Structures are given as C-alpha cells and as structure tokens.
Amino acid sequence: MTDEARQSIETARRKVTGKTKAPLWAVLFESLVRGITGAVILVLFFLMGTILVRGGGQITPEFLLQAPRDGMTAGGIFPAIMGTFFVVLFMIVMALPLGVFGAVYMVEYSKGGIMSRIIRAAVNNLAGVPSIVFGLFGLGFFVLFVGRNLDHHIYGVPRTAEEVQAVQAEMAPLQAEAREEAINLADERGITDPAELDAFVEAYVEEQTPPVPRTVFGQGAMFWAAATLAILVLPFIIVATEEALRAVPPSTREAAYGLGATRWQVISTVVLPQAKPGILTGAILAVARGAGELAPILFVGVTFFTPGLPLTEPVNFGLFSVPVVNPFEEFMHLNYHIYTMATQHHDPIGTRGIQFGTTLVLVALTFVMNLMAIVLRRRYSKKS
Amino acid sequence: MSVLPKQAVKAPSPPPARPAPPGHYLEVKNLSVHYGETQALFEVSFGTEKNTVLALIGPSGCGKSTLIKAVNRILELTPGARIDGDVLIEDESIFGQKVDLISLRQRVGMVFQRPNPFPKSIYDNVAYGLRIHGVKDRSTVDDVVEWALKHSALWDEVKDRLRTSALELSGGQQQRLCIARALAVQPDVLLMDEPCSALDPIATGKIEELIMSLKQDYTILVVTHNMQQAARVSDHTALMWLGKLIEHNRTEEVFTNPKEKITEDYITGRSG
Numbered sequence: 001m002t003d004e005a006r007q008s009i010e011t012a013r014r015k016v017t018g019k020t021k022a023p024l025w026a027v028l029f030e031s032l033v034r035g036i037t038g039a040v041i042l043v044l045f046f047l048m049g050t051i052l053v054r055g056g057g058q059i060t061p062e063f064l065l066q067a068p069r070d071g072m073t074a075g076g077i078f079p080a081i082m083g084t085f086f087v088v089l090f091m092i093v094m095a096l097p098l099g100v101f102g103a104v105y106m107v108e109y110s111k112g113g114i115m116s117r118i119i120r121a122a123v124n125n126l127a128g129v130p131s132i133v134f135g136l137f138g139l140g141f142f143v144l145f146v147g148r149n150l151d152h153h154i155y156g157v158p159r160t161a162e163e164v165q166a167v168q169a170e171m172a173p174l175q176a177e178a179r180e181e182a183i184n185l186a187d188e189r190g191i192t193d194p195a196e197l198d199a200f201v202e203a204y205v206e207e208q209t210p211p212v213p214r215t216v217f218g219q220g221a222m223f224w225a226a227a228t229l230a231i232l233v234l235p236f237i238i239v240a241t242e243e244a245l246r247a248v249p250p251s252t253r254e255a256a257y258g259l260g261a262t263r264w265q266v267i268s269t270v271v272l273p274q275a276k277p278g279i280l281t282g283a284i285l286a287v288a289r290g291a292g293e294l295a296p297i298l299f300v301g302v303t304f305f306t307p308g309l310p311l312t313e314p315v316n317f318g319l320f321s322v323p324v325v326n327p328f329e330e331f332m333h334l335n336y337h338i339y340t341m342a343t344q345h346h347d348p349i350g351t352r353g354i355q356f357g358t359t360l361v362l363v364a365l366t367f368v369m370n371l372m373a374i375v376l377r378r379r380y381s382k383k384s
Numbered sequence: 385m386s387v388l389p390k391q392a393v394k395a396p397s398p399p400p401a402r403p404a405p406p407g408h409y410l411e412v413k414n415l416s417v418h419y420g421e422t423q424a425l426f427e428v429s430f431g432t433e434k435n436t437v438l439a440l441i442g443p444s445g446c447g448k449s450t451l452i453k454a455v456n457r458i459l460e461l462t463p464g465a466r467i468d469g470d471v472l473i474e475d476e477s478i479f480g481q482k483v484d485l486i487s488l489r490q491r492v493g494m495v496f497q498r499p500n501p502f503p504k505s506i507y508d509n510v511a512y513g514l515r516i517h518g519v520k521d522r523s524t525v526d527d528v529v530e531w532a533l534k535h536s537a538l539w540d541e542v543k544d545r546l547r548t549s550a551l552e553l554s555g556g557q558q559q560r561l562c563i564a565r566a567l568a569v570q571p572d573v574l575l576m577d578e579p580c581s582a583l584d585p586i587a588t589g590k591i592e593e594l595i596m597s598l599k600q601d602y603t604i605l606v607v608t609h610n611m612q613q614a615a616r617v618s619d620h621t622a623l624m625w626l627g628k629l630i631e632h633n634r635t636e637e638v639f640t641n642p643k644e645k646i647t648e649d650y651i652t653g654r655s656g
C-alpha cells in the first residue's frame with residue numbers, strides 16, 4: 001500500500017469516528033421509526049388483550065364441546081370448531097399433493113419450459129386474486145358446474161328448464177296411471193270422504209312412481225368449500241415447495257445421479273426428503289391461511305347452524321363400524337359463526353361473549369399452527 | 385451386477401473370458417466441452433487400459449474435473465454444458481442411442497472433488513447405490529457396506545455409529561465415505577476427483593493403497609494435485625493445460641523424461 005492510500009484511509013476513518021452527534025434528519029427518522037413500531041405493538045397488545053380478557057371467560061368445556069342452543073344464545077361452538085378443522089383438513093389433503101407435484105414438475109422436469117412458465121404465470125396471478133372471487137368461482141365451478149353435472153349424470157337430476165320439462169313429461173303418464181289405480185282402489189275400500197281420498201291418492205302415487213331425484217353434489221358442501229380453499233392456498237404451497245427444492249444443492253443431486261439413480265429415484269429418495277421441512281412449513285402456513293378465510297367459502301357450504309358435525313351412516317371398517325364426516329353436507333365454521341353472531345343474530349349485543357370466545361378459539365388455532373411452522377423451520381435451518 | 389464384493393468373488397483369478405478388444409479399454413476421442421460460450425476442453429484424445437490407474441494432473445482450472453465428469457455423463461446435468469466428440473468404453477460409445485444412462489453410471493462410478501454425502505445416516509449413504517438398484521436383502525447390504533467402508537479406510541472410525549448422520553463426519557471422513565459409497569455399487573471404472581484433497585497423510589496413505597489394490601478389479605482415473613501421489617499410484621499420467629492434453633505417457637516417463645517443456649516446468653514446480 002502506498003503512503004498516500006494509507007493517508008486517505010486514515011482521514012476517512014477519522015471523519016467517521018470523529019463525529020459524535022448524528023445529523024438532525026437521522027434523529028427525526030429514528031424517532032419516527034420508533035414511534036410507529038411502538039404504535040403497532042400497542043395496537044397488537046390492545047387487540048390480543050381484549051380478545052383474551054373478554055373471550056377467556058367464555059372458554060368452558062361446555063363451550064368447546066356442545067352445539068349452540070336456545071336460539072344460538074347459549075351452548076357452545078363444537079360444530080363450528082369441527083367444521084373448521086375438517087374443511088381445512090380436506091383442503092390440505094387436496095392442495096398439498098397437487099402443489100408438491102406442480103412444484104416438482106416445475107423444478108425437476110420442465111426447467112424453464114413452456115409448461116413451467118404457464119404454471120408460474122398462473123401461480124403469480126392466483127396469488128393476487130381477491131378471496132371473494134375464489135368464493136364466486138367455487139360456487140360457479142364446483143357447486144353449479146361440477147356438482148350439478150355429477151347429480152345429473154349419476155342421479156338424473158335435471159339441470160335446465162328443458163330437462164325439468166323432460167323429467168316431468170316422463171313422469172306424467174306414470175303418475176296418471178297410478179292416480180287412476182288409486183281411485184279404483186279407494187272405491188273398492190269404500191273411501192268416500194274427499195279429504196281422506198285426496199290423502200290416500202297422494203300417498204299411493206308417491207309410493208308407486210319412481211322418486212323425484214334429489215340433489216346430492218349440486219349444493220354447498222364441505223367438500224366444495226375445501227376444494228375452493230385448496231385453490232386459494234395452492235400458490236403458497238407451490239412457491240414454498242419450489243424454494244425448498246431449489247435449496248437442495250446440485251452436488252447432492254449429482255451424487256445420486258452418479259450412483260446410477262433414475263430421475264424419479266433422485267427426487268423421491270434425495271430431493272424430497274431434504275426438502276420436506278420446507279414443504280411442511282409451507283403446508284402449515286397454508287393451513288393457517290385457509291383457516292382464517294371466510295370469503296372463499298361464503299357461498300360454498302357454510303351455514304348458520306347444524307346440530308352437530310354432519311355425519312354419514314355408520315361405515316364398516318371390518319373391526320368396527322362408525323359414522324364418518326360427510327363432506328357433502330353444509331357445515332358450521334368459526335369465521336362464519338363470528339360473522340353471523342355479530343351481524344345476523346337478533347341479539348348481537350347479548351351474544352358478545354360467544355363472539356369473543358369464538359374469536360379467541362380461532363386466534364389460538366391459527367397461533368398454534370404458526371408456532372408449529374416456526375419450530376419446523378428452526379429445526380430445518382439448524383440441520384443444514 | 386454381482387452384489388457381492390468383487391474381492392470375495394474373484395478368489396482364484398479366472399482366465400480372461402474373451403480376447404482383449406482391439407482398441408483401448410476406455411478411449412476419449414476429440415472431446416471438446418463448452419460451458420455456454422466459453423470452451424473448457426479442446427479436442428482431448430487419449431486411451432487407457434483395463435486394470436490400470438491413470439493420473440490426471442494439471443493446474444487449477446485446466447479442465448480435469450470437466451473431463452472426468454464427461455466420462456459418466458454427469459456433466460450433462462450442468463446447465464449450459466455442451467459436449468462434442470466421443471468417449472468409448474470397450475469400443476462402445478457412451479453417447480450412443482442405445483446406451484442406458486443408469487447402467488452407464490452404475491458401471492462408471494465417481495468420487496466428486498467436494499465431498500457430497502447425503503443428509504442420511506452413514507449406513508444409508510453407503511447402502512444407497514445398492515438400494516436404488518433393487519438389492520433388498522439385509523445381510524447382503526450389511527456385508528457390502530462393511531466391505532466398502534473397510535476399503536475406504538473408514539470402518540474403524542464409524543463402525544460403532546453407522547446410524548448417525550453422515551453430516552456429523554469431518555470433511556476428510558466425508559470424503560472417504562463418498563469413496564465407500566462409490567465402491568459399494570461395484571463399478572468397472574472409477575473416476576476419482578482429488579480423493580485425498582481433505583485428508584491427512586495417514587488417511588491419504590490408506591487411500592493410495594486402496595487405489596493400488598483396486599486396480600486389479602477396476603480401471604481408475606484419478607485427478608490429483610499431488611505430484612508424489614501421481615508418481616506413487618499411477619501407471620500412466622496425463623498432463624492437462626488450459627483445456628488441452630499436453631502429454632500422456634507411462635508415469636515414469638512423464639516424471640523422469642518429460643517430452644514437453646510445460647510438463648517439465650509443471651512437475652518440477654516451476655509453473656502452475
């Protein structure tokens with residue numbers, strides 16, 4: 001180093017260390033940042049404190065384990081807790097494999113190819129869509145299109161006015177025939193009272209003609225709600241998985257390829273296990289996000305009140321038979337419960353307690369899931 | 385593929401089943417490699433015989449790793465790498481239409497310059513190659529793992545903790561683990577990229593012994609920066625310089641009577 005260079009470094013150093021007082025703008029800026037941070041923390045404390053204090057008193061075994069009763073002014077929120085739990089469970093069961101496969105395809109198969117560019121564009125755009133639009137999509141696509149068509153093709157439920165007419169036209173002669181039989185039968189049995197006769201004929205016709213097909217899939221249901229939420233969280237899972245896959249060093253892949261592994265073996269035995277903590281973190285954050293959303297499921301199956309969790313007939317598992325959750329029924333949800341209690345109930349003031357209790361349960365649920373994500377990430381970063 | 389250690393199978397060495405093929409056992413023909421726009425190898429050609437050790441020497445960045453990565457086609461995983469020319473093993477091009485990449489890489493094992501163990505247990509690392517090739521039998525896998533770890537001079541240090549993570553090993557231990565992992569697949573050709581760069585003299589000595597003993601069963605290409613090592617373990621030595629093969633000859637010749645000025649300067653430490 002030349003003496004000149006040494007000299008200039010020395011002066012520069014003195015300039016920096018010699019200054020003890022920060023300029024005015026720095027002081028102002030710093031206090032502004034401190035002030036805003038303090039305000040944000042204060043708001044958070046106030047929010048959490050209110051929920052804790054006013055909701056905490058509500059949390060009793062009865063509140064957690066019973067259905068609402070007395071016109072939703074008493075009882076608990078059990079169906080809503082279970083509804084939230086199961087809709088999110090179904091959501092992640094649908095979204096996780098799809099998202100992971102999508103990301104694996106993008107990172108491992110179609111590197112920069114046309115397909116991966118299409119997926120990326122879709123992911124970027126999906127992430128920016130307002131959540132109520134997902135709700136409308138869920139209603140239009142899953143319930144009205146997929147659900148109604150399933151009903152039509154499996155159970156013969158009519159979809160359009162023409163199909164309704166066709167069904168009616170088909171039923172009409174059968175009904176007329178049954179009606180005639182019923183009148184003859186009534187004659188034989190000596191039923192003469194007009195009211196009695198009417199009731200008899202109705203019942204007979206109902207019994208003798210094929211039943212009018214009922215909607216099974218073409219209505220709001222937990223399954224469709226879960227599918228709608230799955231689409232909402234898909235971008236998060238894809239992005240998280242992508243990052244986790246890209247974080248696997250090329251040298252590890254080379255090692256596996258170098259031993260003669262096929263691409264699928266490299267992915268399944270080396271890349272995915274190494275990316276697992278990152279994928280799981282993404283999945284848990286997606287679950288937390290999915291549990292916190294109301295708009296996407298608003299038209300797709302949540303309902304004001306069910307006496308319990310919708311269940312099927314007992315299913316035989318060989319050793320025992322128990323009823324399982326029926327995903328093709330409407331369900332209660334914590335978010336919707338808060339919303340209806342606060343805005344649709346005849347006594348929103350009297351049910352404040354229930355509202356706070358429900359909010360606390362929801363916040364606690366989300367908090368626990370975020371905590372899990374943080375713990376997983378910790379373990380992940382410690383390993384590598 | 386035989387799953388038993390070759391040592392165990394080859395007790396009395398059988399007479400050669402077929403006459404030696406007309407060309408070299410492994411032959412590199414006019415091999416050029418580009419990374420995007422920059423050329424890393426220029427028309428490299430040489431051949432090497434079965435059951436010999438060829439040492440590749442040359443200054444850093446001259447293309448040694450690039451060359452041996454081309455021989456098991458691992459180079460194709462590097463984005464932007466382009467290979468021209470040909471590599472023949474027993475007169476068959478490894479780039480041919482009918483060549484199965486999986487069996488090629490099973491046949492041509494590689495130890496990388498930087499240790500790259502899987503984040504799995506020591507045992508699972510060594511067993512990996514067998515498992516992906518469908519060997520499930522527990523005792524066979526156990527035997528091969530022990531055999532491979534013994535031959536890579538690691539067994540005594542890890543025999544009591546085979547189930548712990550390979551990432552807890554030291555750098556030099558990881559390097560020997562990677563050697564064991566490559567041996568366990570029972571390749572015919574073994575490519576070793578500076579296998580001793582992170583090892584102490586004792587472990588280096590063991591690996592050198594290993595290379596010399598493996599010669600009976602394998603054909604070995606070893607990259608090294610250590611002239612003494614090249615002189616000790618190899619039958620032939622090739623000197624590379626800026627992507628070109630400068631000199632290739634019997635090791636004694638190269639070290640005692642180099643033909644090229646560059647070689648002489650390099651091995652005497654006057655350049656590179």
Ligand SMILES: Nc1ncnc2c1ncn2[C@@H]1O[C@H](COP(=O)(O)OP(=O)(O)OP(=O)(O)O)[C@@H](O)[C@H]1O
Nearest residue numbers: 419424442443444445446447448449450451462497
């Ligand atoms: N992935 C890559 N992308 C671009 N250039 C590369 C890549 N890998 C290697 N190169 C270049 O190719 C040339 C040869 O590299 P190579 O790794 O084969 O050298 P080497 O002889 O193994 O060196 P060393 O002894 O330091 O390991 C170098 O100039 C290097 O910069």
Ligand SMILES: [Mg+2]
Nearest residue numbers: 448449497577
């Ligand atoms: Mg190298």
